[in-house]
Amino acid sequence: MLQINVIKKLMSNEGDIKLHAEFEINKHDFVTISGKSGAGKTTILRMIAGLTNPDEGIIKFENNFWFSKEKKINLPCQERNIGFVFQDYSLFPNMNVKENLIFALKNKKELDFIDYLIEITNIKGLEKRNVNTLSGGQKQKVALARTLVRKPEILLLDEPLSALDSEMRTQLQNEILKIHKEFKLTTIFVSHDLAEIFKLSDKSFILEDGKIILSGKPMDIFTSKRLSGKLKFIGEILHIQKENIVYIVTILVGNDIVKIVEADNNSNLKEGDKVIISTKAFSPILIKI
Amino acid sequence: MDSSFFSPLLLTFKLASITTIILLIISIPLAYWLAYSSSKFKAIIETLVSMPLVLPPSVLGFYLLIAFSNENFLGKFLKTYFDLQLAFTFFGLVIASIIFSLPFMVQPIQAGFSNLPIQLKEASYTLGKSKIETLFKVLLPNIKASILTGIVISFTHTIGEFGVVLMIGGNIPNETRVVSLAIYDEVEALNYSTANQYALILFAISFSILLLVYTINKKYLRNR
Secondary structure, three states: OEEEEEEEEEEEOOEEEEEEEEEEEOOOOEEEEEEOOOOOHHHHHHHHHOOOOOOEEEEEEOOEEEEEOOOOEEOOHHHOOEEEEOOOOOOOOOOEHHHHHHHOOOOOOOHHHHHHHHHHOOOOOOOOOEHHHOOHHHHHHHHHHHHHOOOOOEEEEEOOOOOOOHHHHHHHHHHHHHHHHHOOOEEEEEOOOHHHHHHHOOEEEEEEOOEEEEEEOHHHHHHOOOOOOEEEEEEEEEEEEEEOOEEEEEEEEOOEEEEEEEOOOOOOOOOOOEEEEEEEOOOOOOOOO | OOHHHHHHHHHHHHHHHHHHHHHHHHHHHHHHHHHHOOOOOHHHHHHHHHHHHHOOHHHHHHHHHHHHOOOOHHHHHHHHHHOOOOOOOHHHHHHHHHHHHHHHHHHHHHHHHHHOOHHHHHHHHHOOOOHHHHHHHHHHHHHHHHHHHHHHHHHHHHHHOOHHHHHHHOOOOOOOOOHHHHHHHHHHOOOHHHHHHHHHHHHHHHHHHHHHHHHHHHHHHHHO
């Protein structure tokens, strides 16, 4: 079990905020953290990894303290058994794909394990490639494979899929899930994408203004208040056009664009607003595709 | 042309090579510290390192001469305990050149470190690698261009220095008489043709070295 109770003052462009993260994660769980940017999601991952020091509190894995202000313990990053996948992949440009993996090996003889990782993350054929010539998705797979070389117990992923197109995202989500199970990892995943959170996580935390305001199974925390025989989608307004006496609002939902007719613009909607589209679920038509 | 013609040339390149090698060894840890430290002394050290950029060489040379003199503490200390004489010796020239060219080596390397994404370093740490291993296997190989720039500028700058060398070294043949001093001497003695030979050689060498480096750097940047 990973136990965290830390306080850290953060500087953001909206003034300083006090990040107070308190939660526990069971072994082998897949956990997502979501929340607005600047809420402190990345900082939580960095504190677990040992890249950022909390101001106060404890971080405890199993029975070992990784950080304790009181006991003056602060285990260096190198000794925490974690794998960290950065948002920008952070592959070493002076090494090719395979060299990046070999660099992470503790025992340089375990080359079989490297080959196994290349196999399981589907990067076979890229071994000799210069990392700068890879696509975003390929880079992410290599970064993932590289963190696994050390056989970490906890895998920390900082919005690893945010820069990828939706097809690549789906493919990598599946791979991350496969790896999570195969290596019996405890995974903490920062994400904005609701679909991704539903698909991947056993448990989810929502962070707002430095505090965890909701936690639980994604199905419970994202739908509890809302599920009442209605269909609901979250979207972003792309365009509002007045036509005679009605307004036509164009909304982006996922990757689809829908048009909705509003009788009047009561709620002062404007372009760029996030909105919920909801309708009674009396007669939707479901077609298998 | 006899051996007395080549002696200043050899001396100059010996001085520049030794200075550059020692500078490289000193500058990597110094530049690393300046790039990553948040110490409150950083500004002071940074200023001190950069002083030779703005000080007239004669000022620096003057103070070094005073410091190296056997009358003063440092000079006396080195003379008594290590039997080292710095003023008017080749060894003194090396020390003075190191101080004088320090910013030319430290600044490009520091800039190289600072321009690398911090995540490269952190990624290496999360893979369990120590600071030293990260430095030699991840950071330095990725700032080759900056290191090369530092080496070349320090080397060529040492070849060209005049004021400091004159103050510290005097102008002793085979010991401290480098090319830049020899040119000055020959001109004073109205031996324009010898002065021209020295000057031309220096010009040609400096031009070739810089040309080579810019070509290599361009190629390196293209391959990135």
